[in-house]
Amino acid sequence: MATAIQLSNVSKAYTRDRLTIPVLNTVNLSIEEGEFMALMGPSGSGKTTLLNLIAGIDRPTTGSVTVLGQDIAGLNETMLARWRANTVGFIFQFYNLIPVLSAFDNVELPLLLTKLSRAERRRQVETALSIVGLADRMDHTPNQLSGGQQQRVAIARAIATDPALIVADEPTGDLDKNSAQEIMTLLERLNQEFHKTIVMVTHDPTAAHHASVVRHLEKGDLLASEERHGNH
Amino acid sequence: MEIIKIIFKNLFRHPLRNTLTMLGIAIAVSAFGLLATVLTSWDAGMEAASVDRLITRQAISFIFPLPLSYRDKVAHTEGVQEICALNWFGGVYKDPKNFFPRMACEPETIFDVYPEYQITKNELETFKKERNACVVGESIAQQFGFKVGDVMQVEGDIFPGTWDFKICAIYKRRDKNTDGTQMFFNWQYLNERLLQESPDRANEIGWIVSKLKPGANAATVSEAIDSQFRNSPAETKSETERAFNQSFVSAYGAIFTAIRAMSYIIVIIILFVLGNTMIMSARERTREFAMLKTLGFSGMQLSWFIAGEAIVMSLLGSVVGTVLLFGMVYVVGELVPKQFFPIFFVAKSTIITAALSAIVVGLLASIQPIVRTRKMKIVDGLRFIG
Numbered sequence: 001m002a003t004a005i006q007l008s009n010v011s012k013a014y015t016r017d018r019l020t021i022p023v024l025n026t027v028n029l030s031i032e033e034g035e036f037m038a039l040m041g042p043s044g045s046g047k048t049t050l051l052n053l054i055a056g057i058d059r060p061t062t063g064s065v066t067v068l069g070q071d072i073a074g075l076n077e078t079m080l081a082r083w084r085a086n087t088v089g090f091i092f093q094f095y096n097l098i099p100v101l102s103a104f105d106n107v108e109l110p111l112l113l114t115k116l117s118r119a120e121r122r123r124q125v126e127t128a129l130s131i132v133g134l135a136d137r138m139d140h141t142p143n144q145l146s147g148g149q150q151q152r153v154a155i156a157r158a159i160a161t162d163p164a165l166i167v168a169d170e171p172t173g174d175l176d177k178n179s180a181q182e183i184m185t186l187l188e189r190l191n192q193e194f195h196k197t198i199v200m201v202t203h204d205p206t207a208a209h210h211a212s213v214v215r216h217l218e219k220g221d222l223l224a225s226e227e228r229h230g231n232h
Numbered sequence: 233m234e235i236i237k238i239i240f241k242n243l244f245r246h247p248l249r250n251t252l253t254m255l256g257i258a259i260a261v262s263a264f265g266l267l268a269t270v271l272t273s274w275d276a277g278m279e280a281a282s283v284d285r286l287i288t289r290q291a292i293s294f295i296f297p298l299p300l301s302y303r304d305k306v307a308h309t310e311g312v313q314e315i316c317a318l319n320w321f322g323g324v325y326k327d328p329k330n331f332f333p334r335m336a337c338e339p340e341t342i343f344d345v346y347p348e349y350q351i352t353k354n355e356l357e358t359f360k361k362e363r364n365a366c367v368v369g370e371s372i373a374q375q376f377g378f379k380v381g382d383v384m385q386v387e388g389d390i391f392p393g394t395w396d397f398k399i400c401a402i403y404k405r406r407d408k409n410t411d412g413t414q415m416f417f418n419w420q421y422l423n424e425r426l427l428q429e430s431p432d433r434a435n436e437i438g439w440i441v442s443k444l445k446p447g448a449n450a451a452t453v454s455e456a457i458d459s460q461f462r463n464s465p466a467e468t469k470s471e472t473e474r475a476f477n478q479s480f481v482s483a484y485g486a487i488f489t490a491i492r493a494m495s496y497i498i499v500i501i502i503l504f505v506l507g508n509t510m511i512m513s514a515r516e517r518t519r520e521f522a523m524l525k526t527l528g529f530s531g532m533q534l535s536w537f538i539a540g541e542a543i544v545m546s547l548l549g550s551v552v553g554t555v556l557l558f559g560m561v562y563v564v565g566e567l568v569p570k571q572f573f574p575i576f577f578v579a580k581s582t583i584i585t586a587a588l589s590a591i592v593v594g595l596l597a598s599i600q601p602i603v604r605t606r607k608m609k610i611v612d613g614l615r616f617i618g
Contacts, residue, residue, distance in 0.1 A: 049611075052610075052611055055526075057525075057526055057610040057611060057614075058609075058610070058611050077531075078530060081525070081528045081529070081530055082528060084526065084527070084528045085527060085528025086528075090523075090526050090527065092523065092614070094519075096519060096520065096523040096614075098238075098520060099245070100241040100242055100244060100245050101238065101241060105237075105238075105241075108234070109524070109527060110527045110528065112234050112235075113527070113528050113529065157527075
């Protein structure tokens with residue numbers, strides 16, 4: 001399999017009040033196309049920062065990040081925004097749906113940046129909502145949906161543009177056990193059936209168990225050990 | 233299209249707050265519009281004043297009369313087509329509060345010189361024939377309930393005694409810029425009585441209105457008139473009607489400046505009200521804007537979301553305010569005697585200014601949230617807890 005994501009000697013440090021706080025220390029990571037990787041580690045270990053670097057919403061202090069053949073550290077903000085719109089689907093812990101928009105409108109948001117016609121957008125939104133099992137809830141606003149359903153709408157939004165890469169930051173962190181199970185099953189399906197490369201940050205070992213590979217971070221260091229789950 | 237849909241949906245995110253903001257804008261716009269209407273009403277009086285009519289009066293002051301003999305001399309001046317001599321009569325109709333201009337005039341020419349006051353041929357004939365006939369404007373007729381045939385009894389002050397005037401016509405205004413509050417009666421009626429009761433005051437006129445021939449130069453004709461009476465006991469000053477009216481209005485310049493300043497202050501208040509709402513609204517949505525940036529929305533697109541919302545809110549407030557303004561202008565027009573604001577209506581320019589102000593205020597109010605949103609790093613925005 002080809003390499004989807006390659007991080008070489010990536011370090012990240014934040015400066016707060018003239019203090020430099022290192023978050024990631026010389027991380028080297030390779031993720032294959034079609035892989036479902038879970039990043040685990042205690043709070044403050046740098047998981048979300050690593051995820052943000054892969055997703056192109058933050059820049060490394062040093063090192064290079066290559067995603068699907070594109071060195072994203074070299075892109076300016078406009079190019080990076082376009083790249084994200086075309087390449088990455090995002091799933092957040094708190095769903096980040098727009099409360100005044102229906103499920104349909106929320107899923108349609110990333111498609112507004114494409115050149116698709118209204119009919120084509122409608123078709124893609126309906127397909128995405130069908131995949132997550134919410135075809136009958138298109139007109140519902142987020143406050144008319146449960147937490148699990150809201151996260152499924154967020155997943156539909158993430159796959160609406162059919163991106164090659166999906167990044168998920170604690171996708172089950174705000175859900176009950178059953179809803180979390182549904183979400184992980186859905187992500188697993190996206191990985192296996194639709195061949196999406198998925199990088200997920202989680203605290204939850206049960207959620208991590210759905211990933212094909214689990215990597216651990218500790219105090220900004222990516223540990224060498226990795227768990228591979230045989231069912232993938 | 234979708235962006236507009238999202239902008240409108242966002243307006244219902246905080247219905248109470250946004251409704252209150254819009255109402256605040258509406259009230260401010262109506263107050264702004266009312267002040268602007270007062271100003272434009274004054275200006276409309278100026279605009280209505282003709283530039284092809286000259287007013288010739290005593291050079292020392294308007295209150296001193298001119299000899300009747302001046303009338304024919306002015307009439308024969310090169311460039312003058314028609315003239316009408318007038319006298320300010322004053323007087324009290326029932327109560328001193330019932331003020332409206334009452335003037336003695338020459339029935340033969342008054343409606344040629346002032347074609348904007350319109351009466352029928354028959355009415356004009358009656359006005360010419362009947363000594364105590366008078367013509368009143370439709371606004372005054374409406375205010376006091378005058379009908380043709382009514383007798384209006386006026387107690388004279390400048391010209392003492394009781395004066396009966398029979399209303400023979402109610403003149404119509406040619407357009408809404410025309411003053412409908414005047415009352416004209418026959419100068420002969422005044423003069424004949426003065427000849428009997430105060431002969432020393434007879435055969436005098438207050439001022440002469442000259443209608444210029446087409447193409448005549450107002451300045452040249454003014455000079456030609458005034459030069460005839462130079463070094464006489466009653467020198468004259470001739471000027472266009474507009475300049476004459478402006479000399480009255482200029483006395484109120486400070487008041488107009490204050491009204492104008494007040495209207496600008498109101499616009500600034502709108503800006504603060506809307507700015508406050510937009511800042512709060514954008515701050516609450518920091519995570520949402522970060523999410524949109526994450527999805528690939530550019531800073532420019534987010535700027536349109538914010539500015540569009542502010543402009544729509546401001547314009548909606550402005551529309552409601554304009555509707556309120558029409559109501560307020562109607563009420564003020566009914567309550568305030570017509571003679572204070574003979575011409576009082578919402579000008580197109582007021583509506584356009586209100587709409588443009590709403591757009592500008594919307595843009596200005598969204599500057600801070602736009603700058604903040606554009607500067608915001610996605611990672612900081614996603615972590616934001618409002």
